[in-house]
Amino acid sequence: MYAIANNISSPEAPSTRLWMPERVLFTPAALEEPYGQQILSRVQSLNLPIEELARNRLTGLRGESDRDTYNIAKRTLAVVTAPPSSFKLSPIPPSADWQFHIAEGCPAHCQYCYLAGSLSGPPVIRVFANLPQILENLAAYEGSDATSFEVSCYTDPLGIEHLTGSLAECIRYFGTRTNGYLRWVSKFDAVDELLDLPHNGHTRCRISVNADPVSRRFEGGTASVASRLQALRRLALPRSSGGGGYPVGLVIAPIMSIEDWETHYTRLLDSISEALDFDCDLTFELISHRFTPGSKEVLQTWYPQSKLDMDEETRTVKRNKFGGTKYVYDTDTMKTLRRFFEGEITKRFPQGRILYWT
Numbered sequence: 001m002y003a004i005a006n007n008i009s010s011p012e013a014p015s016t017r018l019w020m021p022e023r024v025l026f027t028p029a030a031l032e033e034p035y036g037q038q039i040l041s042r043v044q045s046l047n048l049p050i051e052e053l054a055r056n057r058l059t060g061l062r063g064e065s066d067r068d069t070y071n072i073a074k075r076t077l078a079v080v081t082a083p084p085s086s087f088k089l090s091p092i093p094p095s096a097d098w099q100f101h102i103a104e105g106c107p108a109h110c111q112y113c114y115l116a117g118s119l120s121g122p123p124v125i126r127v128f129a130n131l132p133q134i135l136e137n138l139a140a141y142e143g144s145d146a147t148s149f150e151v152s153c154y155t156d157p158l159g160i161e162h163l164t165g166s167l168a169e170c171i172r173y174f175g176t177r178t179n180g181y182l183r184w185v186s187k188f189d190a191v192d193e194l195l196d197l198p199h200n201g202h203t204r205c206r207i208s209v210n211a212d213p214v215s216r217r218f219e220g221g222t223a224s225v226a227s228r229l230q231a232l233r234r235l236a237l238p239r240s241s242g243g244g245g246y247p248v249g250l251v252i253a254p255i256m257s258i259e260d261w262e263t264h265y266t267r268l269l270d271s272i273s274e275a276l277d278f279d280c281d282l283t284f285e286l287i288s289h290r291f292t293p294g295s296k297e298v299l300q301t302w303y304p305q306s307k308l309d310m311d312e313e314t315r316t317v318k319r320n321k322f323g324g325t326k327y328v329y330d331t332d333t334m335k336t337l338r339r340f341f342e343g344e345i346t347k348r349f350p351q352g353r354i355l356y357w358t
């Protein structure tokens with residue numbers, strides 16, 4: 001196992017944002033897994049307070065109010081085993097063919113968080129100790145053509161990597177596959193331990209970014225956008241220049257029609273151009289802000305003081321085939337935003353591919 005402490009204290013490495021939980025809980029089933037023992041060694045080497053639970057259920061995570069429960073949960077790492085249901089994968093268009101999970105929950109505090117309404121119960125960060133079984137299961141979903149697997153639907157895998165090492169395991173696994181390709185995305189920046197992995201071009205590393213006022217106001221607990229872009233630069237640089245030589249991507253999300261949005265997003269695109277001033281395999285994913293009745297209700301409990309615009313009156317309702325409702329920007333706003341991003345990206349990054357706008 002690599003020395004995690006180096007990542008924290010190395011004078012050469014740029015300083016990175018590392019989340020340290022106040023409590024680390026292990027279920028008995030997680031401790032029976034050899035990979036659970038590896039996670040245990042990591043958290044022991046970081047001197048984090050560890051509790052071994054008597055049962056496999058997580059209890060005692062609720063506070064006196066919803067806000068207390070949120071605060072307790074977001075400071076807690078729980079090492080558990082993924083349930084049998086998680087071995088049946090679901091598609092995740094337009095991002096990838098399949099999604100799989102190495103963890104659920106995220107230590108950051110984004111006031112628009114995509115997880116709100118998707119995961120039930122207190123937002124504790126659960127990581128899965130049966131990772132080798134989770135990876136073995138993926139082979140059955142790999143087709144005879146390139147098949148992509150998204151690992152960041154329910155977590156920010158880089159945000160907890162110093163505690164788990166699970167993202168590196170995934171990258172190594174996909175480096176050995178013929179048709180399997182991994183995709184992950186993050187708002188953190190501690191990429192040192194990923195740079196030398198044998199990825200074989202089968203992992204696309206993406207960083208999620210936003211305009212400065214959106215990131216500063218709404219993305220608590222994350223690395224700054226400038227640090228994320230430096231991390232992406234290091235992942236994308238060729239190995240001969242000390243980088244990771246990975247295919248990379250930008251997820252610009254959630255795009256918000258804030259005051260002076262054109263100026264702020266132009267600055268963001270300028271920063272991306274500066275960070276990626278060399279040829280690389282680059283993609284863009286463009287996601288406009290949206291919310292559902294369920295996510296709004298959860299977010300208002302988590303962030304009661306938030307100034308995030310979730311006014312249904314100014315949005316258009318979009319229904320999915322399962323009868324779910326989401327609130328998106330109206331058609332004119334969508335068209336204007338889309339035209340701006342597609343035009344600017346094509347002009348600045350002729351080698352970049354825009355994968356989708358939504």
Ligand code: SF4
Nearest residue numbers: 106108109110113114
């Ligand atoms: Fe939610 Fe992603 Fe922010 Fe984590 S980084 S709080 S998953 S939006």
